[in-house]
Amino acid sequence: MTELPNLTIMEVDALTDPGAGLNLTDGHARLGLSAEQADIVANLPGMFAAATRRPFRDIEREAHGAFLTAIGQHSAPVGTGRILSCYSSTLATDIVARALPHGARIAILHPTFDNIADLFTTRGLVLQPMSEDQLLQQDWPLPPVRAIVVTHPNNPTGLITPEAHLRSLAEHAARHGQIVIIDASFRGQVRAAQYDTYAILDAAGAEWITIEDTGKLWPVHELKIGMLAYSERNRLPIERAFSESLLAASPVVLQLVTALAADWIAGGYERARDLVERNRTTVREAIEPVGLRLADPRSEISVARVALPEDGPDSSLLYKDILIRGVHVLPCAPFHWAAPEEGLRFIRLSLARPFDVVEAGAAALAASYRDLRVVA
DSSP: OOOOOOHHHHHHHHHTOTTOOEEOOSOSOOSOOOHHHHHHHTTHHHHHHHHHHSOHHHHHHHHHHHHHHHTTOTTSOTTTTOEEEESOHHHHHHHHHHHSOTTOEEEEEESOOHHHHHHHHHTTOEEEEEEHHHHHTTOOOOTTEEEEEEESSOTTTOOOOOHHHHHHHHHHHHHHTOEEEEEOTTGGGOGGGOSOHHHHHHHTTOEEEEEEESTTTSOSTTOOOEEEEEOTTOOSOHHHHHHTTOSOOOHHHHHHHHHHHHHIIIIIHHHHHHHHHHHHHHHHHHHGGGTOEESOTTOOSSEEEEEOOTTSOOHHHHHHHHHHTTEEOEESGGGSTTOGGGGTTEEEEEOSSOHHHHHHHHHHHHHHHHHHHHHO
């Protein structure tokens, strides 16, 4: 297998493509603003003015409360000082990685987005894969594993950790002195993922860290916040690691999050979901005639994996051919960070795009696969 760059490099290549190729890589919402969102963005000058006269702590607390309430997290520690606002969820993950003891063993869900594993590896931690089957069977890692990292919902599969399974994990971690770390970056897109994880973690007596992300929900061109929350039982130097990385997130962006969260409750969620599901259907209808299928037909997050038959081209070959056709997608080998060959039979498309972009990208994928099979 030809070694591929990491997923973020491929996403950057798509963003900066001088040929303006179709970008179906990253899971961020790259859409036009709805009328409601446009009205909110039009008030940015007012948000700048408010940022100069209102205390930052009030703006931040309001944003945390609005966003976490909008996604069902009513027991989150809003106003306690145990939610830190970062520029992105990636920065929040790096802060957690630096706060963990150097050389500690960490179990991470497999597959999942590769930069999670990369950040922990870079900070000197020892990684151990935990499969989705292990999660569903509640087969939890034992010490010396120090922390267990779950992506909820998982990217790229859309797997939601069931409520009972999270309770089992939290109780297991509490018994064994482990930390539960949840990357909930896609939580806002899926109602079934919005049960109150904070209540479950606290009731179990677990030490926990949760990373939330506003960047997957709204088309605001990286004006986003990553929220790093941690339990009262936390023993890691998270505040110190945070202070080494930044002073504060933007109070203007925090106000934008507050307003967009209100719109999310008032119909924004349904509008976004309708578009994503229309796009998912379009992908399915484009690929089925050439013998392809959606790998995760029940997934509700804004990406779709396409499963590739064993007797056809793998995703590394397909990725290169589609790129020649001016379409950027993601081959899935890097998601399988501990065993890249397991991802060769999957390729991923983003659905948080205008309908015509997804339609054209899906058609290119189908044509590329059909042509490569003929050549083979």
